[in-house]
Amino acid sequence: MNRLYQELKELEIEDFIWIIYSFIVIGALISNVFERDWLLSKKRKSRKTFKTINTVIFAVTFLIYFYFVLLSYKRLRESQHYGSLKEIFLNNINFLAACFFLIGGFFYLFTESASTTFSTSPSQII
Numbered sequence: 001m002n003r004l005y006q007e008l009k010e011l012e013i014e015d016f017i018w019i020i021y022s023f024i025v026i027g028a029l030i031s032n033v034f035e036r037d038w039l040l041s042k043k044r045k046s047r048k049t050f051k052t053i054n055t056v057i058f059a060v061t062f063l064i065y066f067y068f069v070l071l072s073y074k075r076l077r078e079s080q081h082y083g084s085l086k087e088i089f090l091n092n093i094n095f096l097a098a099c100f101f102l103i104g105g106f107f108y109l110f111t112e113s114a115s116t117t118f119s120t121s122p123s124q125i126i
Helices: 002-041 046-084 085-114
Strands: none
Touching: 002 046, 046 085
């Protein structure tokens, strides 16, 4: 029963994360409006606004990735005690993938907050 409660609680958190992602999408669209304005008019306020929005977006996604790393690590540790070899292997891969997302999220956050020129914007890296 405790395990069921834990999984239901994790699903509630994931539902909340999906709601946050919808705000991230809206924020990214608004950021693009300000970025477009900056490209066309070179208004400093537009540049500052889109960079601030992007920094907030990357900070929030970094925190979300961090949550998934913690969750993945917890599942990995639990599977060490009761899981099959296949489950342990899959949990190891899942943990590794979550770590890669966290590292990538950190790089995007660092790039966006540290860049002083438009050419180092994360959208230009890919």
